[in-house]
Amino acid sequence: MADSRTLFAEWDEELKPQENLDRVRSLNLFAKASRSRINDVLSIFRQRYLGDLEVPDALSVLVKGGFPSVSLDRIFYFHSAQSDPLLHDVVTEVLVPMQGRGGGYVSADAIVQVIKEWSREERISRRWSEVTSLRVAQELLATLRDFGVLSGARRKQLTLPYLPTEAFAYIAFVLNRQTGSGERLINSGEWDLFFLQAPAVERLFIEAQQTHFLQFHAAGRIMRVDFPAESLQDYARALTNRSD
Helix, strand or coil, X not given: CHHHHHHHHCCCCCCCHHHHHHHHHHHCCCCCCCHHHHHHHHHHHHHHHCCCCHHHHHHHHHHHCCCCHHHHHHXXXXXXXXXXXXXXXXXXXXXXXXXXXXXXXXXXXXXXXXXXXHHHCCCCCCCCCHHHHHHHHHHHHHHHHHCCCEECCCCEEECCCCCCHHHHHHHHHHHHHHHCCHHHHHCCHHHHHHCXXXXXXXXXXXXXXXXXXXEEEEECCEEEEECCCCCHHHHHHHHHHHHC
């Protein structure tokens, strides 16, 4: 995540995404030891953040505007899960049910078994060897630890990530573009990434309204959410100003 902040602190909104990545590579802004390592990092960033052309410019606004670190971390996690179906499904289909049973520890071997099952169901397009499956499982758990969903070095324990109001508002803006209605937004399955059910989501909307990040109206089952910006970049700017 430190590298993510470095990337968007140096992001030039006047350049195309690939031009920004080429610039980062040529300047070796991450101070990596080898060109292959730099390329690996940039490939991850391309997958996580460059699928939607509005996202990198919005993230640049947040980072340059001094957005709180914990909020940035949650936003990086959200975009990463949106772009990586395996990461997304491990959280929503493995960790969320685990949390419902009271939490606990999750092992790489358990994730390997899940990967095998999904491979048999053809939810995963390729069949990995045992060694590759274990490596993928270990990387998934390490990523989730970095994002604050898990904790622990050897034994990974489920840790519910705190979602600050300003990060919630940003994510709600992104999801609102997909759902198109207040009720569908509140009941979106994507809140499972933060282990949130509809009543908790509604409370966060009320908090976001109180801090003037958005307008939330509810009358029975009729719910409406309005945002003070049209584009994601403009909303990121509004959030940064209000956070200040």
